[in-house]
Amino acid sequence: MVERPRRQSAGPMHAEFPSRTALGAALYRAAHQLVDKPPVFEDPLALRIVGEAMAEGLRGGRERHGLPQAAPLRAFIAMRSRYAEDSFAQDHDRGTRQYVLLGAGLDTFAYRQRHRGVTVFEVDHPATQAWKRRLLAESGIAIPESAVYAPVDFEHESLRDGLVRARFDFARRAFFAWLGVTPYLSADAIRRTLFFVAALPSQSEIVFEYAEPRNGDDDAPNRFFAAMSARVAAAGEPFRSFFAPQEMATMLRETGFGEIEDLDCAALNARYFAGRADGLCLRGSAHMIRART
Numbered sequence: 001m002v003e004r005p006r007r008q009s010a011g012p013m014h015a016e017f018p019s020r021t022a023l024g025a026a027l028y029r030a031a032h033q034l035v036d037k038p039p040v041f042e043d044p045l046a047l048r049i050v051g052e053a054m055a056e057g058l059r060g061g062r063e064r065h066g067l068p069q070a071a072p073l074r075a076f077i078a079m080r081s082r083y084a085e086d087s088f089a090q091d092h093d094r095g096t097r098q099y100v101l102l103g104a105g106l107d108t109f110a111y112r113q114r115h116r117g118v119t120v121f122e123v124d125h126p127a128t129q130a131w132k133r134r135l136l137a138e139s140g141i142a143i144p145e146s147a148v149y150a151p152v153d154f155e156h157e158s159l160r161d162g163l164v165r166a167r168f169d170f171a172r173r174a175f176f177a178w179l180g181v182t183p184y185l186s187a188d189a190i191r192r193t194l195f196f197v198a199a200l201p202s203q204s205e206i207v208f209e210y211a212e213p214r215n216g217d218d219d220a221p222n223r224f225f226a227a228m229s230a231r232v233a234a235a236g237e238p239f240r241s242f243f244a245p246q247e248m249a250t251m252l253r254e255t256g257f258g259e260i261e262d263l264d265c266a267a268l269n270a271r272y273f274a275g276r277a278d279g280l281c282l283r284g285s286a287h288m289i290r291a292r293t
């Protein structure tokens, strides 16, 4: 059986161990398939990739990811994948054929997507990627030729070097899904990646999330966010960056993006969670960005 990532001490991701937050995000997507009807994000591989033991834990209610108190975070993690994949579907219609997952974790897009002519580049820490490949093998999920692995430890090398090795085509535009990664990075590291994407051929695009700075712990969304921050910090991957919407807009324009969509939780709830009988919705100060050059 493939192992659960080991607990790390606080600090940057350990060189040898896969990301614990990648497993957490995958368990929320898997729980979403079981608990939230109808799912906002349909992923027929979400339960398979976490392995039979964890899937059983979710079915039996033994993992916290399916609990009612986890609903806002589960909703957010499901929605951000839906948002990225909806955005890419539109880009594909306009001719984009390269999809790059930055910090891919256990994302399953590469193994279930049916878009014509697309190459999916999975960029991730080598330890997380090796663990994912063991999980894929163990769960019998086939790796299509259109999936390309680009192992990169951002602490030690650049995204460009990783993509060069993976034969990414720098002459063609690309779509970047950067989900669940930016909150763990410094503003400088985020800026470097934005500059990189903005320098690619016109109409390249990136989707990612950010959170606004907290204003104290006295209301429910903030309490929820504080609990989540404490959990990811305990997993060794603390949140490091927060932005006011105006700061984010300025950074995107300065790094070279022209078209920007910034949706807060109210806008995302209206788009993805309106009229649900189960009341599933987003809370807190997170935003989704879709930015194009």
Ligand SMILES: C[S@@+](CC[C@H](N)C(=O)[O-])C[C@H]1O[C@@H](n2cnc3c(N)ncnc32)[C@H](O)[C@@H]1O
Binding pocket: 013, 018, 019, 021, 022, 025, 026, 102, 103, 104, 105, 106, 107, 123, 124, 125, 126, 128, 152, 153, 154, 155, 178, 179, 180, 181
């Ligand atoms: C919260 S997970 C998100 C995974 C995935 N995008 C998702 O939404 O499920 C963060 C990802 O960032 C990756 N990561 C963290 N530090 C890294 C580093 N130094 N180099 C490369 N990837 C890193 C982890 O391996 C992990 O896959």
